Amino acid sequence: MPKPKSVAIYAANGCGGCSQSLLVSDRLSALLDAVHPVFWATQPGDVTQAEIEQYDDREIDILLYAGPVYDDESIATAQLLRRVAKRIVAYGACAHLGGLCGLANLAPEATLHLAPSKDGRFIQPLSAVIAVDYILPGCPPPPAMIARMVDELFLGDELPPAGTVFAATKAVCAECDRRHLATPLTAIKRFHATPPDPEVCLLDQGYICLGPVTRGGCAAVCPRSDRPCTGCAGPLAGVHDQGGTILHALASLVRFTGPDGQRREREVLDSIPDIAGTAYKYSxxxxxxxRRVNDGS
Amino acid sequence: MNEKSGFEPKIVAFLCKWTTYAAADLCGVSRMPYPPNISIIRVNCTGEITADMILSAFEDGVDGILIGGCRPGHCRYEDSNLKGSNRVYLLKRALKEFGLNPERIREVGIAGAQGLIFQRAVEKFTADIRALGPSPVTDHA
Incomplete structure (x- = not known):
C-alpha cells in the first residue's frame, strides 16, 4: 500500500464557504480515509508563518489554498506555503480569480480598510504571487467539481497534469436545460423584481446571465434555480477578460430595428445596473x- | 510646456479594411505624413473587435485606441459597425468604473477616399492622448 498523501488546507483568508463546501461534500470521508491530514486552517492565526516554517521543503504533498491574497503578510504566507507544498490547488473563486473580495479593487483607495502590498496592489488571485498547479473554481466550488478533484487528485493513481482546472471546458450554457430562442434583448430585467420564465434562456428574457462566458461543470445549478449565472467559475478557456466578454455579448444581443434603433439600443445598454459589479463580480x-486606476480626470 | 511634453503616446488603431484602412493606405501612397505613434491592425470590420482585444491592448500598456470603421449605414456587413460601436459604448461604461478615461478610446468613421480626414484624425487623436498623458495601467501581464 502506498504511503498516503499528506494534505493541508489553508483557508484562513477566506469567508469560510470554501471550508464548508468541503465539509458537506459527499467525498469528505473518502478523502479523509485516503490522506494524511497535516493542518486545516480556517481562521487567521490558525497556522502561523513560524509554524509553516517548521515543515521541510515540499513536505506537504497537496495544499488546498482558499481565499484571496491581499497584503504583504498574506503574500509572504503564500510564498512560504509554496515552499513547503509540492502541489497547490487554488480552491474557490477567491484563490482562482480574487473573487468577490476583488471588487474592493474598484473602490477608491481612501475608502478601503486595507493596506496595499509593497507594490501597491490590493486583492490578487493566488496565481499572481505564486505558481499554482491546479484550479478548482466556484464560489463555493460546487459538489460535482469537488468530487472530481478528490477522485483525480487524491484517489487516483497518478496526479492529473499540472494546470488542470477541475471544471468543464464548455460553458455553463452547455449544461443548462433552458430553451434558447435567440430573441433580441429589448429590456434588462432583474430576477428579484420579475420572476423569470422557468423554461426559457435567461438572457433571452433580459436577465444578465454570465453563462456564455463562464466555465461549466456546476450542472448549471443557478440557472436551474431561476437565478442567472454570476460567473463564479471564471472565464472559459480562451477568454481573457470575463467581464468585458459578457459586455461584448450583451451589446450584441440588444437589438432594435428602425431609424432610431441605435438610440433605443443605447438606452437599454444605459439601463444595465452596476455594470462592473455585474460583469466582473468575481473576476x-x-x-x-x-484594479482601479487613477486617470487624472 | 508641461512635464508630459517628452511623452510619446503609443496608440493602437483597429481599422476596417474596407474604409479607414483604405484611407490610411491612401494617406501613405499620397505621401501625407501622419504621426508614427499609431500601430495599425487591419480588421475585416469594426464589429470584429472584441472586448478582449481592447482590454489586452490597455493591459499591455497602450495609451490610446483608435477604432476606424465605416460611417453609420455604410457597413459592408449590414449593421456590424453599429454593433461594434454599441460594444465599445458599453465597454467604456465599464472602463469608467475602473477609473480609466474613456476618451482613450476613439471611434472614427472615414471613407476610403478620405486620406486627408484620416491624417487629421490621427494627428488630433495623438495630440489628445499626449495631453491626457501616459496610460495609468501599469499592472502588465
Missing part, C-alpha cells in the same frame, strides 16, 4: 485591468 482582480 476584477483577474481581469485585464485588475
Amino acid at each position: 476584477v482582480a483577474a481581469s485585464a485591468l485588475k
Whole structure:
C-alpha cells in the first residue's frame, strides 16, 4: 500500500464557504480515509508563518489554498506555503480569480480598510504571487467539481497534469436545460423584481446571465434555480477578460430595428445596473485591468 | 510646456479594411505624413473587435485606441459597425468604473477616399492622448 498523501488546507483568508463546501461534500470521508491530514486552517492565526516554517521543503504533498491574497503578510504566507507544498490547488473563486473580495479593487483607495502590498496592489488571485498547479473554481466550488478533484487528485493513481482546472471546458450554457430562442434583448430585467420564465434562456428574457462566458461543470445549478449565472467559475478557456466578454455579448444581443434603433439600443445598454459589479463580480482582480486606476480626470 | 511634453503616446488603431484602412493606405501612397505613434491592425470590420482585444491592448500598456470603421449605414456587413460601436459604448461604461478615461478610446468613421480626414484624425487623436498623458495601467501581464 502506498504511503498516503499528506494534505493541508489553508483557508484562513477566506469567508469560510470554501471550508464548508468541503465539509458537506459527499467525498469528505473518502478523502479523509485516503490522506494524511497535516493542518486545516480556517481562521487567521490558525497556522502561523513560524509554524509553516517548521515543515521541510515540499513536505506537504497537496495544499488546498482558499481565499484571496491581499497584503504583504498574506503574500509572504503564500510564498512560504509554496515552499513547503509540492502541489497547490487554488480552491474557490477567491484563490482562482480574487473573487468577490476583488471588487474592493474598484473602490477608491481612501475608502478601503486595507493596506496595499509593497507594490501597491490590493486583492490578487493566488496565481499572481505564486505558481499554482491546479484550479478548482466556484464560489463555493460546487459538489460535482469537488468530487472530481478528490477522485483525480487524491484517489487516483497518478496526479492529473499540472494546470488542470477541475471544471468543464464548455460553458455553463452547455449544461443548462433552458430553451434558447435567440430573441433580441429589448429590456434588462432583474430576477428579484420579475420572476423569470422557468423554461426559457435567461438572457433571452433580459436577465444578465454570465453563462456564455463562464466555465461549466456546476450542472448549471443557478440557472436551474431561476437565478442567472454570476460567473463564479471564471472565464472559459480562451477568454481573457470575463467581464468585458459578457459586455461584448450583451451589446450584441440588444437589438432594435428602425431609424432610431441605435438610440433605443443605447438606452437599454444605459439601463444595465452596476455594470462592473455585474460583469466582473468575481473576476476584477483577474481581469485585464485588475484594479482601479487613477486617470487624472 | 508641461512635464508630459517628452511623452510619446503609443496608440493602437483597429481599422476596417474596407474604409479607414483604405484611407490610411491612401494617406501613405499620397505621401501625407501622419504621426508614427499609431500601430495599425487591419480588421475585416469594426464589429470584429472584441472586448478582449481592447482590454489586452490597455493591459499591455497602450495609451490610446483608435477604432476606424465605416460611417453609420455604410457597413459592408449590414449593421456590424453599429454593433461594434454599441460594444465599445458599453465597454467604456465599464472602463469608467475602473477609473480609466474613456476618451482613450476613439471611434472614427472615414471613407476610403478620405486620406486627408484620416491624417487629421490621427494627428488630433495623438495630440489628445499626449495631453491626457501616459496610460495609468501599469499592472502588465
